[in-house]
Amino acid sequence: MVLRRVTLHQLRLLAALGQHMNMTRAAEGMHMTPSAFSIQIKQLADALGAPLHEQAGKKLFLTEAGHAGARAAREILARLDMLGQELAEMRGLERGELRLAMITTARYFATRLIGDFCRLHPGIELIMEVVNRDQMLERLAQNRDDLYIMGRIPKDMEVEAFAIAENPLVVVAAPDHPLCAARAIPPKSLENEPFLLREPGSGTRQAAERFFARNGIRPPARMTLGSDETIKQAAAAGLGLAILSRHVLTLELAGGLLRELDVQGFPIVGQWNVAHLKAKRLPPAATAFLEMLKRAQA
Structure with a gap:
């Protein structure tokens, strides 16, 4: 046929x-x-x-x-993608593409790094996806991108990862919340405080749940919301406390829309990582981007 x-x-x-x-x-x-x-x-x-x-x-x-x-x-x-990589290697970094996926929260700091790379290599086409953790793991398992910017690295995949930045999680509240005036707040004081949480499976949600479990508390979950932006707005409206990356709170904290609470055990400092499957043959653009990130950490 x-x-x-x-x-x-x-x-x-x-x-x-x-x-x-x-x-x-x-x-x-x-x-x-x-x-x-x-x-x-x-x-x-x-x-x-x-x-x-x-x-x-x-x-x-x-x-x-x-x-x-x-x-x-x-x-x-896949063979066509390999051909594209081979041709890009022949041309060097004057042309080519970089396929990058990142967790939604990472975009608040990663876009600056991406901007630096694009200015250094204006001929590179950037194809970027901003996704939640479940979507990220699915894309990684299917090898759909060159590089992935994420928090926790999955343990059930053969992945090579490099830490590129700290990710401090903090507790925030509306500026008129009574706990804003407190210092060294014991975790038990949060027992009855309603929390605004990310969707199950998100790295931020899991970090919050581990903190609650370590301290033997079960605060009520007032809302489960699918984006940091929605959580920030709800917290600023006084609907509950939130645990978010400090990276996403720059404008709200500076403008007084939210206040960071002094809770014992916070900030919870994690890492942002750039990762790829160990078996992945990185195209020249991805290798150059990874090297730029490593130089920035040196």
């Missing part, structure tokens, strides 16, 4: 479908409408001469041909 009508775009769509196993989510990931995505998958199935997926209730499953096609699509796209 000669597959003349198969396009790279269709292969990317099939790889996305194999990743998400959901037509709507795969379409969203490719910035397409579900109907347009479905039409392309149907055309690919016609070109391959076999159905690629089937529906059982609300669940989508790839057929045997679908699995084979998705596997081939990943291999072809």
Whole structure:
């Protein structure tokens, strides 16, 4: 069979479908409408001469041909990425691309480093994704990017990591909160204080829960919110205390919208890391970015 009508775009769509196993989510990931995505998958199935997926209730499953096609699509796209890296190496750093993913909180300090790199290498195209921790781990496992800026390094993956900055977590409250005037606040004093928390699985949420467990307290969780910006606004409105990275609080603390509380055991100082899979062959742009970060720490 000669597959003349198969396009790279269709292969990317099939790889996305194999990743998400959901037509709507795969379409969203490719910035397409579900109907347009479905039409392309149907055309690919016609070109391959076999159905690629089937529906059982609300669940989508790839057929045997679908699995084979998705596997081939990943291999072809990976080989094209390698070709791009090889060509970039031939050209040096005058051209090329850097695929970078970072945890949402990291963008408050990492954008300055990225700006420095872009000024040094204006010919490099930066492709950047800002995601939550679960999405970060998924991207890392699938080797979808060159480098990842994150807090805690997963222990169940073969990852090489380098610490690039401290990440101090602090407790903040609205400026009229009674605890703002207190000093050396014992953790037990937070027992009945409502907290505004990040979503389960986030590094900040996990650090907060470890602190609560160490000190034998279970403060009420008033709200679970999906972004630092929303938590800052809710805390400034007096809806509860929050544990956030000091990196995200520069403007609010300077402007008096929030106050950092003097709680015993805080700040909790973690590390920001840049990481990649050990088996990853880094393209020249990623190697140059990593070297720039290392020089900055020297």
